[in-house]
Amino acid sequence: MYFCPLKNLRIQKTMKGQEKFSIAKRLKSFTYAFNGLRILFREEHNSRIHLFVTVCVIVAGVLLKLSILEWVAIAFAVGLVFSGEIFNSSIEDLADVVCPERDDRIKKVKDMAAAAVLVNAIAAATIGLLVFLPKIIRLF
Numbered sequence: 001m002y003f004c005p006l007k008n009l010r011i012q013k014t015m016k017g018q019e020k021f022s023i024a025k026r027l028k029s030f031t032y033a034f035n036g037l038r039i040l041f042r043e044e045h046n047s048r049i050h051l052f053v054t055v056c057v058i059v060a061g062v063l064l065k066l067s068i069l070e071w072v073a074i075a076f077a078v079g080l081v082f083s084g085e086i087f088n089s090s091i092e093d094l095a096d097v098v099c100p101e102r103d104d105r106i107k108k109v110k111d112m113a114a115a116a117v118l119v120n121a122i123a124a125a126t127i128g129l130l131v132f133l134p135k136i137i138r139l140f
Helices: 023-043 045-063 068-098 104-139
Strands: none
Touching: 023 045, 023 068, 045 068, 045 104, 068 104
16 A cells, blocks of 8 residues: 555546637746756756756757757757656655655655756767767867
8 A cells, every 4th residue: 555645636637629729828837947947957966067068068969060950869868868857856755755765665656857958868878979979080
């Protein structure tokens, strides 16, 4: 049996199509997303490392004059890493709320989420090597 401290929380569901479309509400949703990014960079140390590496990659890309397809690959890799970090942080925070005490099941979930970030980072590093290594070799 699982303990859930949120089980008594009342959740009000809205059915699709029940509300009228509102540009104001759509724009408001962006404030939530930007708040999530602010939280990510303020609270998650690894995200600041990813941001520093991203800035270095952008500077190197400008200096080495990447092609449009190379920029697409780099943008995809950066997005992959940041998305993974956001999902990982979300899962960890939610797991800590659901089960604040140590639990092997929660540890397994957290470890798997961290592994996903690692896989994303390895994929991004591979993309970076494929894009930058030939250009760096040509410099010498």
